[in-house]
Amino acid sequence: MSGLLPQSFYEGDPAEVARGLLGKLLVRLLDRCRLSCIIVETEAYYGPDDPASRARRGGELRRIMGGDVGVALIYGIHRQWLLNIVAHEKGECGAVLIRSGKPLEGIEIMKRLRGLDDAHLLASGPGRLTRAMHVDKSMHGKPIYIRDHGLWIEDYVDVPSSMIARSHRIGVSKDLPTPLRFYIKGNEFVSRRVRGV
DNA sequence: CGCCAGATTGACT
DNA sequence: GTCAATCTGGCGG
Numbered sequence: 001m002s003g004l005l006p007q008s009f010y011e012g013d014p015a016e017v018a019r020g021l022l023g024k025l026l027v028r029l030l031d032r033c034r035l036s037c038i039i040v041e042t043e044a045y046y047g048p049d050d051p052a053s054r055a056r057r058g059g060e061l062r063r064i065m066g067g068d069v070g071v072a073l074i075y076g077i078h079r080q081w082l083l084n085i086v087a088h089e090k091g092e093c094g095a096v097l098i099r100s101g102k103p104l105e106g107i108e109i110m111k112r113l114r115g116l117d118d119a120h121l122l123a124s125g126p127g128r129l130t131r132a133m134h135v136d137k138s139m140h141g142k143p144i145y146i147r148d149h150g151l152w153i154e155d156y157v158d159v160p161s162s163m164i165a166r167s168h169r170i171g172v173s174k175d176l177p178t179p180l181r182f183y184i185k186g187n188e189f190v191s192r193r194v195r196g197v
Numbered sequence: 198c199g200c201c202a203g204a205t206t207g208a209c210t
Numbered sequence: 211g212t213c214a215a216t217c218t219g220g221c222g223g
Contacts, residue, residue, distance in 0.1 A: 043204070052204065059219055076217040078205045097204060127205050137217095171204055191205095 003155030007145040010069035010087040014044035014094035017087035019182050023159035026101055028133040029150040035109055035133050037101025037123050038156060041183040041190045043169045045084070047093030051174035055093050064141060066093035072151060074140040080127025081136050085144060085153075099170070099181070100124045102189040103132065125191040159184060 005024065010017055021039050028035040045053040047065065054075060055062040064073050065086055073084040073095050088094035101123040103110050110122045110132040123129040130136065135151065142149040166179040170191070183190045 045204075054204080054218085057219055061218080075204075077203060078214095079216045080205050081217095082204060084204085099204085125205070169204070173203080 004147065005070075005145060005153045005155065007068075007070040007143070010085060010096075010145070012087065012089060014046060014087050014096055015178075015180055015182075017085075018042040018044040018096045018180070019161075019164060021085075021096060021098070021153070022164060022182060022184055023157045025104065025154040025156040026098060026129075026133070027152050027154055028106075028135065029147070030106070030109065030134055033106055033109060035106035036104045037129065037133065038104055038189075039098060039101050039153075040187045041098075041100035041181070043097040043099055043182070044087075044180040045095050045097060046176075047088075050176060052169060052172035052176070053094075055095075062093065065095050068143070070143055070145040072135075072139045072142050072144050072149075074130075074135070074137050076137065078127070081130040082126045083130050083135050083139075097126060098129060099126045100183070100189055100191045101129050101132075102187070120188060124189050128191075 021042050024039050026037045047055045055065045069086050071086045075082045083098045084095040087096050103122050114122050114132050123132045139151055144152045163185050165185045167181045168175050168179050169181045
């Protein structure tokens with residue numbers, strides 16, 4: 001079997017993990033069918049000091065974001081489920097939002113789940129990606145460094161740093177000074193909600 | 198207990 | 211361009 005990312009992959013600065021996830025394969029097992037997307041866009045979120053982080057509000061999300069790394073954190077907003085992976089250094093708090101993917105396996109199933117034919121719209125956006133891969137709240141809190149829950153991440157390609165661009169996070173009103181969105185330069189499957197990006 | 202804001206999407210005046 | 215749908219947790223805006 002190919003390279004399942006180990007839990008240790010997610011132990012590190014959220015921005016570094018977010019960069020490292022570009023080019024990896026997000027895999028979903030659904031009724032013995034493999035759905036997968038190449039991750040092309042991510043964002044890093046930190047703890048209570050990050051004004052855009054859900055951890056700022058405390059509660060369950062903060063506990064999960066400060067807990068075991070490599071765990072799925074599913075965040076419901078505006079009728080969408082957003083997929084995050086808990087990632088931080090020891091004793092810290094943070095997560096990586098998976099924003100966009102390029103569909104690779106199970107494309108016909110994804111088209112059915114999305115009710116769309118255009119591959120460029122299947123998983124280009126955090127809410128679109130979760131719908132295309134049938135990820136919902138039932139995945140919340142589940143480790144993704146094992147295959148037991150039907151959702152995991154595998155090695156796929158190495159993306160050289162010259163191919164990685166960064167920008168400010170999309171849709172946040174109070175961002176940190178550091179750009180924390182990472183994406184593959186020029187990739188057609190990156191979501192485009194900001195003019196000129 | 199109700200209201201508000203927010204890491205979005207897609208349909209429509 | 212504009213707006214509504216709908217989930218979560220903090221706060222009384």
